[in-house]
Amino acid sequence: xxxxxxxxxxxxxxxxxxxxxxxxxxxxxxxxxxxxxxxxxxxxxxxxxxxxxxxxxxxxxxxxxxxxxxxxxxxxxxxxxxxxxxxxxxxxxxxxxxxxxxxxxxxxxxxxxxxxxxxxxxxxxxxxxxxxxxxxxxxxxxxxxxxxxxxxx
Amino acid sequence: xxxxxxxxxxxxxxxxxxxxxxxxxxxxxxxxxxxxxxxxxxxxxxxxxxxxxxxxxxxxxxxxxxxxxxxxxxxxxxxxxxxxxxxxxxxxxxxxxxxxxxxxxxxxxxxxxxxxxxxxxxxxxxxxxxxxxxxxxxxxxxxxxxxxxxxxx
DNA sequence: CTCGAAATTGGCAAAATTCACTGCAATAGG
DNA sequence: CCTATTGCAGTGAATTTTGCCAATTTCGAG
Numbered sequence: 001x002x003x004x005x006x007x008x009x010x011x012x013x014x015x016x017x018x019x020x021x022x023x024x025x026x027x028x029x030x031x032x033x034x035x036x037x038x039x040x041x042x043x044x045x046x047x048x049x050x051x052x053x054x055x056x057x058x059x060x061x062x063x064x065x066x067x068x069x070x071x072x073x074x075x076x077x078x079x080x081x082x083x084x085x086x087x088x089x090x091x092x093x094x095x096x097x098x099x100x101x102x103x104x105x106x107x108x109x110x111x112x113x114x115x116x117x118x119x120x121x122x123x124x125x126x127x128x129x130x131x132x133x134x135x136x137x138x139x140x141x142x143x144x145x146x147x148x149x150x151x152x153x
Numbered sequence: 154x155x156x157x158x159x160x161x162x163x164x165x166x167x168x169x170x171x172x173x174x175x176x177x178x179x180x181x182x183x184x185x186x187x188x189x190x191x192x193x194x195x196x197x198x199x200x201x202x203x204x205x206x207x208x209x210x211x212x213x214x215x216x217x218x219x220x221x222x223x224x225x226x227x228x229x230x231x232x233x234x235x236x237x238x239x240x241x242x243x244x245x246x247x248x249x250x251x252x253x254x255x256x257x258x259x260x261x262x263x264x265x266x267x268x269x270x271x272x273x274x275x276x277x278x279x280x281x282x283x284x285x286x287x288x289x290x291x292x293x294x295x296x297x298x299x300x301x302x303x304x305x306x
Numbered sequence: 307c308t309c310g311a312a313a314t315t316g317g318c319a320a321a322a323t324t325c326a327c328t329g330c331a332a333t334a335g336g
Numbered sequence: 337c338c339t340a341t342t343g344c345a346g347t348g349a350a351t352t353t354t355g356c357c358a359a360t361t362t363c364g365a366g
Binding site for chain 1: 163166167168169170171198199200201202203204205206207208209210212213214215218220237240241244245246247248249250251252253254258259263290291292293294295296297298299300301302303304305
Binding site: 309314 | 337345348350356359
């Protein structure tokens with residue numbers, strides 16, 4: 001599957017997505033050409049989906065995070081479509097997953113402040129007409145965020 | 154604070170962290186040099202914290218995600234330190250936040266499969282001796298993940 | 307409100323570095 | 337001994353980075 005070099009490369013690239021072939025070569029202790037071939041393969045085969053700049057939320061004035069559990073009024077095709085569409089078009093929804101338990105979805109929401117967060121839920125989410133019930137959990141402090149995926153070694 | 158070009162640049166770089174100055178220049182409709190200066194400023198001022206490769210979890214054999222709410226046995230300095238240390242050293246813990254509500258922390262965990270996820274909680278987290286209680290919510294399907302932060306425009 | 311000086315910012319061009327990418331001989335591993 | 341992979345070297349291109357001048361905006365004095 002993945003050899004030790006590929007695993008190392010993934011590890012490094014998750015921490016520094018702009019590492020050049022040369023830098024990777026140094027970090028991984030393998031000459032540039034095989035490193036380059038591996039990176040290319042990792043990209044082509046979809047191990048690396050894309051690259052992204054990680055932005056400081058506070059600097060952007062986004063000081064409030066919350067997790068919102070959502071249950072829908074029904075589970076018709078239509079309701080689900082409406083809700084998913086809302087999730088995808090709303091930039092404030094950072095993550096969304098369907099989950100086990102009493103609720104259908106768990107969303108991670110960002111906003112400038114707690115009031116704005118509540119407003120988002122009230123004014124936008126509940127107005128969809130497909131949401132039966134929600135439970136909001138506010139983030140007091142972010143201890144760890146967007147940790148890299150573990151690459152077994 | 155941030156002008157419209159900087160906001161656009163952030164928007165693009167969150168989607169493509171490897172966009173070159175030239176590419177940004179085209180996307181933002183501003184010549185390369187001011188674009189370059191802006192990117193540099195965004196990096197130096199900490200708006201851009203770092204760059205990262207986004208890796209496909211399934212390809213790595215990581216097929217199980219879960220959200221785990223955790224409450225500690227007490228809130229002594231010591232217990233909190235132990236728990237936080239565990240969170241930071243555990244690669245399987247992708248996110249952690251202290252939260253409002255009945256629990257103290259909400260963690261996002263990844264594992265190869267549900268059993269491995271449960272094992273992680275049982276064998277590793279509960280063995281810390283500082284965890285009183287946990288509630289695990291399994292992710293059935295990821296609808297949206299790691300969406301870029303909204304940059305007001 | 308107008309005018310003009312100062313400061314900021316954009317655009318162009320050039321330089322220098324670095325980078326991606328490709329053959330090929332050497333090498334290692336089975 | 338054969339196959340797969342490495343390391344090296346080279347090449348051409350793309351990228352970053354800097355300096356300079358023009359354009360634009362800002363802002364205060366009149």
